[in-house]
Structure formats: structure tokens, C-alpha cells
Amino acid sequence: MGIFQRFARIPLKSTYIWSLCRQYSTDLTAVDRALIQHRNPGAAPPRLPFSRVTQEDLAFFRTLLPGRTITDPDLLKSSNVDWLKTVEGNSEVLLRPKTTEEVSQILRYCNERNLAVCPQGGNTGLVGGSVPVFDEIILSTSLMKQVITFDNISGILTCQAGCVLENLSNYLEERDFIMPLDLGAKGSCHIGGNVSTNAGGLRLLRYGSLRGTVLGLEVVLADGRILNCLATLRKDNTGYDLKQLFIGSEGTLGVITAVSILCPRKPKAVNVAFLGCSSFQQLLETFQCCRGMLGEILSAFEFLDASCMSLLEKHLKLTNPITESPFYIVIETAGSNATHDEEKLHKFLEEVMTSSLVTDGTVATEATKIKALWSLRERVTEALTHEGYTYKYDISLPVEKIYDLVQDMRGHLGDMAKNVVGYGHVGDGNLHLNITSPSKDPALLAAIEPYVYEWTSKWKGSISAEHGLGLKKRNYIYYSKPSEAVALMGSIKAMLDPKGILNPYKTLPDNIH
């Protein structure tokens, strides 16, 4: 009798339940310190002296993009505000090009006229990077949604930047492949936006970051030049790897118009285990054991704490499938042989349960059950939005430190915060620390920041692991990067976008122009 049966409490068809810094802050110059200590460094700086959109400009755009130059304020509303509804711009023009050539003409024109541009994908970002701050023209990739080529021998997909991640996943699954990244926002986010922000997501542990899986990019530079680096080669050491400049630079150096990306084969067998642990230490030991015993079939190791679970139950009416625990883990295996994978998983589960690292759990092998278990991790962000205002922190730390920050923060804030919750990507050492309050609360914010950034810097962490800096985090960059590196970023920006028209007020701090 296998471990599934032995511990089966509710033996559903395929679901089984058992009982069971570098301290960069020391490098800061006086001006950097002043900037960070400014009362609200995440707030918008003053508008830079860009031109205002005129009737002549609109006439140009309407000729170039007939029916795709949007000026109706009602239609513009959702593009002016971010998904979290925390940042709102005041753009009066939304452009919807379909081709790279159109993007090139838009940027050439805007650069000559000194008009600022905010590139926008699915607008699912969490740091205010994808919406205008003032009246920047919104350049949306929503109509750039063609798959260009897919090679089913190499697994290399080339597509336009506006393809929705989930559509690409469905396209590939029909061909027995998958996208190397997956994230909660998959139904809306665009691949171009994913690449621009270097989105991490739920599969990074297995397939690595976009810095490795993106093989080529086509980018339109600020002056309209088209940079065709759309290589479809696994190996290419000819000169500098320019595409890396555009991955993660949040549309400040160029507009990504097409992407080629290396896609893995669709795994033949997928299992998801949802487990409970009574301490974070036990969770870490489970992770170590899991890496050792599951090896190459491990595709995700995610966690959420009990506070996250309460919010999922309260706001989304999701049901906790196991006994209440202080911590929950989502483990996914993806492999090519169901029997082999199940055997490995059984052995691992037997080990963590007999050694009492895990107190309870359930496993799913069937698609709808897998989806339901993943919802418990993927929908935490959504559940938090029902709590009022959420202060969000996306921190990389040595994995053994990630939950210490949550606990420290709870002690530090006392009852000032409504909730202090932790969840994230254990396998990547990436914590999502979220702090809620009924509404925006400057006193609470002052208690969180710069405390959270100093804490992160002290442990040599990153203040933005996978969400980018956008508008909200730009002035905190010095906690994770030395002044020399930030200055060099400023020089690169000045070289590629001398007038600063591309996504102004984002990514770089206010003292770099």
C-alpha cells in the first residue's frame, strides 16, 4: 500500500488528504540620503518640461493609427489607473499600434516633439510602472498579439509583445510545450510587459529567469530606431548582450515590440501537494528535503502563512483543504513519467510526515484539483485588495531570513497595522511582505519605511526581487545598488533616451536625469 492510501482521509479520485545588504546604505552620498529621507519618496516628483499634446499631434496620430488613437476620457480611464488603484495618471491619449513600424513612427514623432510616452502592456504591475504619472501618451501593446513563429524542434517561440501570457500558454500546450514562466496575472499580463519587468513568477525555480529564457528581442528605441535582436539561437556570444538592457528596465530604455523565448516541453505528469507546517524552520527543512528527494521533477516550492489563508477564506470564500497550520506550502512536480514522479513524491511525503516536518497535506494530480490548490497561493494578492490599503514589499533575502522580516515587522508595528502577512517564492528566496490598513495611513507608512529597506539592506537583500521599481520604489534603489551602479544606469539612460521621453519618473531615482 502506498503512502497516498495509507494516509488517505478523503480519497477523492486523484486527491489524497493525509492526517498528519551587502550594506550599500553605507555608500550613500548626502544627496542620496536626503532623497531617501524625503517624507514620501514613492510619491510623484514635479512634472518634467515635456511638450503638451496639441491638436496637430492628435491629427498626426489619427492619420497614423485611424480608429486606434483613443481620446475619449471614459475609454482612457482604465489605462490611466494601475491594477491596485493606487496610482493614477492623467493621460489624454492612448495609442494602439499593431506593428513595430507604427511604434517606430510614434516614437520618432514623440522624440522630435519632446512628448513623454508611457509604454503599457496588461497593466498588472504592482509598483506604478505601467501607468502615466502626468499626461504621458499611453502606448499600449494590446493589439500587438500575433504569434510570429514557433519551432517545435527547438521549442523557440517568437511573438509580438502584446500576446497575453495565458494565450501563449494555451497556444503552446496545444503543441505539447509550455511557457517557461507562469504568474497569477497570466490572464491579463502581456509577454512584453513580463520581459520589461523581468517578471519571476511561479516556475522560476525550475526554468530560471527571463534573463536566461529570452533569446532575442525586438525593441524600438526612443528616437524610433528599430533594434532587431530577435535571435532564435541558444548560443550567441557576438559582442555585448544588448537584450539584457531591456529586460527589467521597465520601458525606460526602449519599447519591446517582439520577443523570442525558449519554451520547455509540456510535462507528461504534474502533481501538486499542499502541505501544512507548524514553524518556518520546519518549512525550510521541508524545502531542503524536497530539493534532495524530488530533484529534477521539482517545479515550484511556494508558501503562504496562516494570515494569508484567513484572508482567502474571508474574502474569496476559498476553503482550506487541510488542518489549520501556521504555514502552508505548495509543491509542484512536473516530469515525464507519472509512475516515477509519483514514486518520488510518495517517498518524499513519507519522509516529511514521519519526521513530523509536515503536519497535514493533500495532493492533486488532476487538472481542476491542481488549479484549486494553486488558487490558494495565486489569489492571495487579490484577497488582500479587499482589506483596504495594502503596503507591498517584494524582497529577496537569504532564504533562511525571509520570515524573520515578517515577524520583526509584526513586533515593530504592533497594532498600527491591520494585517502583516508573508507569502512568496521560497525556492527563489523571495518574500512578499504585505501590510494592510483600512485606508492609506501616513503614520503607518512612516513606521514601515525606511525600516523595511534598512532591514533588507542589512541582510544584503534586494528591495525589489521581481516587481521592478516603477514609480513607487525608484528612490529606494540605493538600498540595493551602489551609487556608482545607479550613476552608470543614468548614463545608459541618457545615451539611449537623451530627452528622457520613455516612461519618465520610473525606475531611476529623482536625482538621476
Ligand SMILES: O=C(O)CC[C@@H](O)C(=O)O
Ligand atoms: O501581491 C504581491 O505582493 C505578490 C504578487 C505576485 O508576485 C505573487 O507572487 O503572487
Ligand SMILES: [Zn+2]
Ligand atoms: Zn511573486
